[in-house]
Amino acid sequence: FAMVHEGPILHFESDILVATDFPFHNFEKLNCDIAFPIVSDLRGVASVVYFRDPSSISKFAKFCINEIFHDSKTTDMLIMRKFYNQNRRSTEPLPTGVMEFRHFHESNIDVETSKRINDNLKLIGGVIDGHDIGVNLLGSDPRNRRGISKTYVGIPGSYIDQRNFSFKYNSARKFLDFKYEKNPMEKDIPIFAIHATVKSIKIGRASCRERV
Secondary structure, three states: OOOOOOOOEEEEOOOEEEOOOOOHHHHHHOOOOEEEOEOEOOOEOOOEEEEOOHHHHHHHHHHHHHHHHHOOOOOHHHHHHHHHHHOOOOEEEOOOOOHHHOOEOOOOOOHHHHHHHHHHHHHHOOEEOOOHHHHHHHOOOHHHOOOOOOOOOOOOOEOEOHHHOOEEEEOOOOEEEEOOOOOOOOOOEEEEEEEOOOOOHHHHHHHHHHHO
16 A cells, blocks of 8 residues: 655755754744755755655755756755745755854855744754764765865855864763853753765764664
């Protein structure tokens, strides 16, 4: 018997490191049909994508097909940002950092998107990486640099200012938090997903060993 899932759907790319306490049900608090990381004026990222229902997926898929039909050289990241621009009433940016920690180049990001990221951080309860945390900690994709992968490097045009990243390993969660250095009495901010754009097999093996 064919079964159709009518409820919310979360898409994860295959190179995403996911925390064991990932807040799946918190995504239903988002007031939107689709949500994903917005990382710059030109790019969105499909690292983690929330769809409210199958009709949301159909709408997004039709948009992608139409964009590819009109521009065969476009990319998934360009398409996602364009989709956000044209569907802001039904699309939300996932929280990729913390405004209070000055993770963002405030002069680069528009006020509306900034506010939405901050509001959605409260709903989700933590951070979903677009690509900046993964590049900072694990390295950039070597395929883009002739086999060389670099860590602690900023991504051109990105909203994120990596210079203000400060991490802390949370032994209870067995995952990383953003360390709250401004006030040690405040709670650290959990990171729920890291995008390992470096595409290293070693990282995948280490992650599997950790979960066994």
